[in-house]
Amino acid sequence: MTSTFLIFVPIVGALLVWVLPWRSQVQAGGFALLVALGELALWIGAAANFDYGASGLRHTTTAVWFEDLGVSYKVGLYDWSLWLVGLTVGVMAVTIAYGVWVGRERARAYFGLMLLLTGATVGVFAAQDLLLFYVFYEAMLIPLYVLIGIWGGPGRSGATIKFVIYTMAGSLLMLVAIVALGLQEGTFDLTRMGTSGSLAIFLGFAIAFAIKAPLWPFHGWLPDAYRQAPPEVAAVLSGVISKTAAYGFLRIAIPSFPDPVSDMRVTILVLASIGLVYGSLLAFRQPDFRGVVAYSSLAQMCLVVIGLFAVNDSGLSGALLLMVSHGLVSASLFLLAGCVERRTTTGELALLGGMARGRPVLATLLITTGVIALAVPGSSAFAAEFLVLNGIFTVGWGWAVVGAIAIVLAAMYMLRAISAALHEEQGPAVHDRALDLRPAEVSLLVPLVAVLLFLSFWPAGVTDHSFGGSPASSVSTRFEGP
Amino acid sequence: MAVDTPTIDWAGFSPYLVLLAGASVILLLALFVPARARNAVSATLSGLTLAGAGAASITLFAIDERSRDLVAALSQDRLADLAQIVVVGAGLLSVLVSYREPDAEERRGDYYALLLSAVAGMAFFVAANNLISLFLGLEWFSISLYILCAITTDRTRALEAGLKYLVVGSFGSAILLFGSALVYGATGEIGFSAIAAEAAGADQFLLVTGLAMLLVGLGFKASAAPFHQWTPDVYEGAPTPVTGFMAAATKVAALVLTLRFLTTAFPTESELWTITLGAVATASLAWGNLAALVQRNVKRLLAYSSISHAGFLLMPVAAGNALGGRALLYYLIPYAALSIGSFAVVAARERELAQPVTLESLNGLGWERPVHGAAMATFMIGFIGLPPTGLFLAKFYAFSALYERGWIWLMVIGAVFTAVSIYYYLGIVRAMYMRAPRLAVAPAGGSPPRDVALDAAIVGSLVIAVGTFFGVDSLIDVARDAVDLLTFPF
Numbered sequence: 001m002t003s004t005f006l007i008f009v010p011i012v013g014a015l016l017v018w019v020l021p022w023r024s025q026v027q028a029g030g031f032a033l034l035v036a037l038g039e040l041a042l043w044i045g046a047a048a049n050f051d052y053g054a055s056g057l058r059h060t061t062t063a064v065w066f067e068d069l070g071v072s073y074k075v076g077l078y079d080w081s082l083w084l085v086g087l088t089v090g091v092m093a094v095t096i097a098y099g100v101w102v103g104r105e106r107a108r109a110y111f112g113l114m115l116l117l118t119g120a121t122v123g124v125f126a127a128q129d130l131l132l133f134y135v136f137y138e139a140m141l142i143p144l145y146v147l148i149g150i151w152g153g154p155g156r157s158g159a160t161i162k163f164v165i166y167t168m169a170g171s172l173l174m175l176v177a178i179v180a181l182g183l184q185e186g187t188f189d190l191t192r193m194g195t196s197g198s199l200a201i202f203l204g205f206a207i208a209f210a211i212k213a214p215l216w217p218f219h220g221w222l223p224d225a226y227r228q229a230p231p232e233v234a235a236v237l238s239g240v241i242s243k244t245a246a247y248g249f250l251r252i253a254i255p256s257f258p259d260p261v262s263d264m265r266v267t268i269l270v271l272a273s274i275g276l277v278y279g280s281l282l283a284f285r286q287p288d289f290r291g292v293v294a295y296s297s298l299a300q301m302c303l304v305v306i307g308l309f310a311v312n313d314s315g316l317s318g319a320l321l322l323m324v325s326h327g328l329v330s331a332s333l334f335l336l337a338g339c340v341e342r343r344t345t346t347g348e349l350a351l352l353g354g355m356a357r358g359r360p361v362l363a364t365l366l367i368t369t370g371v372i373a374l375a376v377p378g379s380s381a382f383a384a385e386f387l388v389l390n391g392i393f394t395v396g397w398g399w400a401v402v403g404a405i406a407i408v409l410a411a412m413y414m415l416r417a418i419s420a421a422l423h424e425e426q427g428p429a430v431h432d433r434a435l436d437l438r439p440a441e442v443s444l445l446v447p448l449v450a451v452l453l454f455l456s457f458w459p460a461g462v463t464d465h466s467f468g469g470s471p472a473s474s475v476s477t478r479f480e481g482p
Numbered sequence: 483m484a485v486d487t488p489t490i491d492w493a494g495f496s497p498y499l500v501l502l503a504g505a506s507v508i509l510l511l512a513l514f515v516p517a518r519a520r521n522a523v524s525a526t527l528s529g530l531t532l533a534g535a536g537a538a539s540i541t542l543f544a545i546d547e548r549s550r551d552l553v554a555a556l557s558q559d560r561l562a563d564l565a566q567i568v569v570v571g572a573g574l575l576s577v578l579v580s581y582r583e584p585d586a587e588e589r590r591g592d593y594y595a596l597l598l599s600a601v602a603g604m605a606f607f608v609a610a611n612n613l614i615s616l617f618l619g620l621e622w623f624s625i626s627l628y629i630l631c632a633i634t635t636d637r638t639r640a641l642e643a644g645l646k647y648l649v650v651g652s653f654g655s656a657i658l659l660f661g662s663a664l665v666y667g668a669t670g671e672i673g674f675s676a677i678a679a680e681a682a683g684a685d686q687f688l689l690v691t692g693l694a695m696l697l698v699g700l701g702f703k704a705s706a707a708p709f710h711q712w713t714p715d716v717y718e719g720a721p722t723p724v725t726g727f728m729a730a731a732t733k734v735a736a737l738v739l740t741l742r743f744l745t746t747a748f749p750t751e752s753e754l755w756t757i758t759l760g761a762v763a764t765a766s767l768a769w770g771n772l773a774a775l776v777q778r779n780v781k782r783l784l785a786y787s788s789i790s791h792a793g794f795l796l797m798p799v800a801a802g803n804a805l806g807g808r809a810l811l812y813y814l815i816p817y818a819a820l821s822i823g824s825f826a827v828v829a830a831r832e833r834e835l836a837q838p839v840t841l842e843s844l845n846g847l848g849w850e851r852p853v854h855g856a857a858m859a860t861f862m863i864g865f866i867g868l869p870p871t872g873l874f875l876a877k878f879y880a881f882s883a884l885y886e887r888g889w890i891w892l893m894v895i896g897a898v899f900t901a902v903s904i905y906y907y908l909g910i911v912r913a914m915y916m917r918a919p920r921l922a923v924a925p926a927g928g929s930p931p932r933d934v935a936l937d938a939a940i941v942g943s944l945v946i947a948v949g950t951f952f953g954v955d956s957l958i959d960v961a962r963d964a965v966d967l968l969t970f971p972f
């Protein structure tokens with residue numbers, strides 16, 4: 001039942017935010033924050049009592065949805081999907097708190113949508129039925145569309161429509177693939193479905209996930225959406241939503257299609273490598289802070305995919321750790337970008353500079369996060385990237401070389417962005433009286449950074465508590481468990 | 483002297499009788515009720531009549547396993563029962579939408595009588611079992627609709643719409659009648675199953691030409707491309723409650739009858755008509771979706787959306803298998819609710835602003851009228867085929883039927899045009915929530931009068947649209963029972 005609660009607590013919360021007659025915007029926001037924190041507590045309870053020893057599905061709920069085509073409401077959590085759910089509920093709680101702090105207008109609509117988005121995203125990570133997965137996958141889209149379209153920046157209109165049409169075009173092909181796969185197998189239950197050798201069906205899934213992640217060359221929607229979204233929604237987009245795509249590869253595309261995966265592996269690795277280098281180079285050339293984070297996000301997701309398509313213990317563990325680590329890093333960076341923008345009204349690096357002077361908290365948090373993002377040895381990102389490179393090295397050393405080059409590039413773009421914002425001459429947009437981070441902002445960002453530091457000290461906290469200890473075999477047995 | 487009286491199955495005829503009795507009573511009563519009270523009395527009576535007819539159809543659905551032997555011309559089976567339930571439900575919602583439609587008081591009695599007559603005609607049409615009753619049913623509901631479109635005689639747009647519909651619709655009916663004559667000429671039969679029995683020895687050229695002309699006639703009524711040209715003009719000009727009713731009910735009637743007619747009368751030509759319908763579906767999807775992209779008037783936009791949905795609805799029929807039959811009957815329920823609901827919101831805005839509703843005049847609606855806005859947004863999301871509305875599962879079912887037939891090309895076409903449709907459906911959401919209202923369109927004289935009936939229709943449509951998503955299991959069982967007696971070629 002725990003997975004069901006994790007999905008529906010925020011959804012019911014959303015309905016309450018919309019329906020109940022809240023007397024003020026703050027009340028509605030406060031209630032939403034309470035729900036989000038309750039959700040986080042629920043997850044902590046689940047994680048504390050989770051049996052990490054064995055692989056296999058836990059906290060399962062099954063109910064018939066419609067029997068005619070063998071579709072059921074089946075949800076549950078694996079030890080590794082638990083971490084992604086944790087990432088979701090944690091980041092969502094922080095972003096909702098950020099929304100309360102900045103006092104988003106039209107609070108009831110806003111916080112209801114944020115909660116709905118939380119429920120849908122948890123649903124994606126918990127669904128064990130293909131159609132149910134698709135329902136939650138699509139259910140994420142509408143709140144995101146509205147959140148960017150109403151509360152976004154001046155170019156939001158074009159950004160949203162591009163985002164939605166890109167994503168839907170991919171997911172409609174996935175729907176065709178789901179129909180084909182489900183009817184072929186006679187069931188839509190992921191845990192009872194066999195493997196398929198159909199390249200077309202695999203591509204239906206793979207393209208949808210490649211658009212959502214996004215991977216090169218399907219990233220056309222990314223820069224606009226990440227720039228125009230409100231900072232906390234951009235944090236969710238790059239921190240959490242992009243992980244649903246990687247999850248889709250890991251849960252559905254890779255284990256269900258062993259032959260197409262091995263046929264298409266080189267193609268996908270080539271695309272991911274191009275994306276990795278391309279994203280890193282573009283991140284280096286971006287004129288604004290969010291652009292840097294956006295393209296670095298593209299690069300990092302490509303690295304995740306490289307790790308996944310290594311399909312060995314090291315690569316899969318690394319990819320999972322990178323998902324969690326990058327989720328926290330990019331959420332923190334987008335929130336920090338939001339904090340900077342609130343003080344200077346701009347994210348243009350040319351107009352920023354010298355913000356470290358007299359603002360020690362901002363500088364410390366930004367540098368800590370940035371240093372973790374560029375995978376300095378000892379950080380969680382370093383551990384993850386090391387595992388990914390180690391995994392892909394056994395597939396072919398060439399891929400590992402590309403990955404290593406990209407890590408150098410990461411240091412370049414991240415240090416450039418940090419020094420452009422914090423150091424150098426004081427920029428024209430930086431006012432002397434622009435304050436350091438307020439206690440409320442600190443209390444939002446410190447937990448994220450603290451978790452990152454914790455993972456840096458103990459990456460095994462995730463890697464040793466995933467896949468029942470043996471990633472490759474649990475993927476090859478489709479997570480059935482020994 | 484004993485007179486031989488025919489035994490009449492009164493129970494089987496009850497839906498028609500209730501509807502016709504209601505229509506006649508309203509028409510007569512309108513003469514005696516003062517003009518002031520005419521609208522309220524007629525609306526109440528028509529609501530009761532529809533509820534009675536619906537109850538009769540539901541009872542028949544529940545007790546009948548087989549088709550009732552009413553007369554050879556009608557097969558009152560569960561397919562007819564279910565279609566009648568949906569049409570009557572659409573009528574009931576339309577009565578609620580119509581209740582406060584600004585129009586001359588003295589016409590209101592005629593309006594509701596015609597609405598009931600149209601529902602009765604559709605109820606008759608979906609049960610048609612031979613070419614004569616098919617044509618009679620078609621003309622019966624069409625003539626009622628011609629008048630309904632033009633009923634506001636002081637609006638030239640309505641008159642234009644009525645005349646256009648009359649001319650084009652009669653043309654469609656004429657082709658259908660000509661086709662019937664050819665089929666009769668080829669087989670010497672008018673009963674659907676008798677045609678199937680004689681088809682093998684019939685003149686194939688006559689038979690196929692007749693079939694094609696019949697499909698053209700039905701395509702006119704379903705507003706499937708390329709027989710859709712009347713749709714945008716008529717939908718735009720007709721009074722909005724009538725448009726909503728036409729969009730929902732006519733489509734239900736036309737598609738259910740198409741399914742019954744093709745599977746019963748032409749199993750031998752199944753290869754031919756499934757391919758033809760696949761092509762018509764593709765044309766409707768392409769034309770409807772692409773033309774909708776450039777519309778500014780919301781009623782026209784929804785008209786093109788209705789054309790594109792004719793394409794989606796034809797996909798499961800084209801699949802020609804039992805899964806497709808279930809898919810079609812399930813699809814019709816959320817589709818009807820979404821159509822009436824969305825036109826109801828348009829009607830509300832139209833009454834508020836007293837001018838045609840364009841995308842610009844929807845600006846800010848979502849914040850000004852939260853319930854209407856949220857409902858309209860849900861309807862648009864539903865039309866795209868996203869959860870949590872039944873239309874998502876309907877599209878899923880339609881795709882499944884096509885997959886079972888092996889027509890992946892048509893699935894992909896459906897998916898591509900669904901992606902195209904996102905642009906204009908979300909355009910409405912964008913107008914409602916993401917654009918500042920233009921002062922010029924702000925209503926003069928404060929907030930509009932409360933319209934409980936209209937709100938009830940909108941909320942009712944919303945409940946059906948979302949409820950079909952969660953209650954899909956039992957509805958699919960109902961749909962399965964409904965198509966149980968049909969034999970599918972694939």
